[in-house]
Structures are given as C-alpha cells and as structure tokens.
Amino acid sequence: MTRLLPRFTLIAALLFAPPVLAQAQPQGQGQGQEWFVPGQPRPQGQAPAQAQPPRPAQGQPARPAQPQAGQRPPAPVIAIVDIPEVQRLSAAFNQVREEIERRRTRLNEDLQREQGRWREEQQALAAGRATLPPETLRARERDLQDRITDAQRIFRDRSRAIDQAAQAGLGQIEQALGAVIRQVAASRGVNLVLPRPLVILNTDQAFDITEEVSAQLNRAMRAVQLPADGEAPAAAPAAQPRPAPAPAQPAQPRR
Numbered sequence: 001m002t003r004l005l006p007r008f009t010l011i012a013a014l015l016f017a018p019p020v021l022a023q024a025q026p027q028g029q030g031q032g033q034e035w036f037v038p039g040q041p042r043p044q045g046q047a048p049a050q051a052q053p054p055r056p057a058q059g060q061p062a063r064p065a066q067p068q069a070g071q072r073p074p075a076p077v078i079a080i081v082d083i084p085e086v087q088r089l090s091a092a093f094n095q096v097r098e099e100i101e102r103r104r105t106r107l108n109e110d111l112q113r114e115q116g117r118w119r120e121e122q123q124a125l126a127a128g129r130a131t132l133p134p135e136t137l138r139a140r141e142r143d144l145q146d147r148i149t150d151a152q153r154i155f156r157d158r159s160r161a162i163d164q165a166a167q168a169g170l171g172q173i174e175q176a177l178g179a180v181i182r183q184v185a186a187s188r189g190v191n192l193v194l195p196r197p198l199v200i201l202n203t204d205q206a207f208d209i210t211e212e213v214s215a216q217l218n219r220a221m222r223a224v225q226l227p228a229d230g231e232a233p234a235a236a237p238a239a240q241p242r243p244a245p246a247p248a249q250p251a252q253p254r255r
Helices: 004-016 018-022 083-089 091-127 134-187 210-220
Strands: 078-081 192-195
Touching: 078 134, 078 210, 083 091, 083 210, 091 134, 091 210, 134 210
Parallel strands: 078 192
Antiparallel strands: none
16 A cells, blocks of 8 residues: 555646646637638638637636737746645545555465465475375376466456555545645635645745645545455446438428
C-alpha cells in the first residue's frame, strides 16, 4: 500500500491544471463554422465565418478563454490545497488503504503457509532418497515442482488483482476530488489552485481551501466499491458503433 500514496499525490497534482485538460478537447467541432470547398467561389460580400470554440459537454467545466496576442492574462485568484491532508481526512481513501492492506496481509499469510508445505515435502523427499526407487523419487519431485509453479502463478495473479483493485479505487477518488476542487474554486471565484508544497509563504489562511475540499469530498464520497478479492476490475464496456441508418424508401407516386 505504500505505493498507493505517491501515485495518488502525483495524479492529483494534475487536477490543478484545468486549462491544460480543457485544451485536450477535439478541435474542429465548433458550431457555425463555414467550410470552404475547393473549386467553388465564396458568396459575394460574405466574409468567412469565424470558428466558434466548442461548447463544453453538460457537467464539464467551461473552457477558459485564451488571451489574444498582446492582451494580459486575467489577474490570478489563488487558492491552496494540501493533498496529503485531504488524503488523511478522506473516508474513502482510508477505506481503500485499509482494505488493500488487509488483502496484502492475507496474501502473505497464504504464501507463507504454502511455502511451509513445500519445505516439508522437500524434506520428505530428501529423507526418502535412500529408500524410494529412482523412478518414484523423480515422479514425486516433478509433481512437487509442478504444484509449486502453479501456486506461484496463482499468487502472482492475486497480487496483480490487488494492485488493480487499488488503482480502480484510487481512480474513483481522483475523479471525485477533481470535481470537488473545481466546485470549491468556482464558489470562491478562484482561477488558480496550487498544492501546498509549492507555496513558500502564505500569510493569510483564507487562501487555504483544504478543509472545505476535505469536507465536501467526504460528503460526495464516503466509500469506494472495490472488486472482490482475487478478481480484476471489470473493463469499461467498449463504445458500440451506431447502426447505419436505413436507406430512404422512394416516394410512391400519387394516383
């Protein structure tokens, strides 16, 4: 579980740059854009229409206006968030951490018991070398080696499933945290949110929104639904292509 904390902090740091994320939206989908067809003249007296920026999807933050050349950017309205403190106070984050730790402990206990059985069987084989026929001894050694190989594969799969469950739970928390930070920032008119480690000096606690973000995150998400122990998270269903429209039927002549 120690690897969960730095990953959460690194990915959560990406939430502090909504303009960069907004720029990743596909271009060329603006409403009212005029497309020029080569070989055809433009209408007289009509200037080419200006491409309008795409409207944000419902529930998504509006894309900030980009300053034109020669214009000053807007004055920064800054807020500060302490992500490790939000983690410490997050009920969902602590639930994921405790559950992953329990699964890791159970996996280690099962592995230790299995390794104990392997040692006992190896000792029994070593003791029977003087009495067992060579063919019987080799067959038992091969059987033990096959069982060890299969068990090691099973333990690797269980460990991988635990890692994937941790990532799936963490991804849900990251999405909720990003939405909460945007909501709190919008409610305060903030346009720039910084993680606390980047701030050298802060003489006014009013800039710090950590407590409000923590409270709203706990109201929005108290727990995370994790896959069962030993099961990999279900993959998101692939988008199904829309069926092609049926060809139009020719109109029947009126009688």
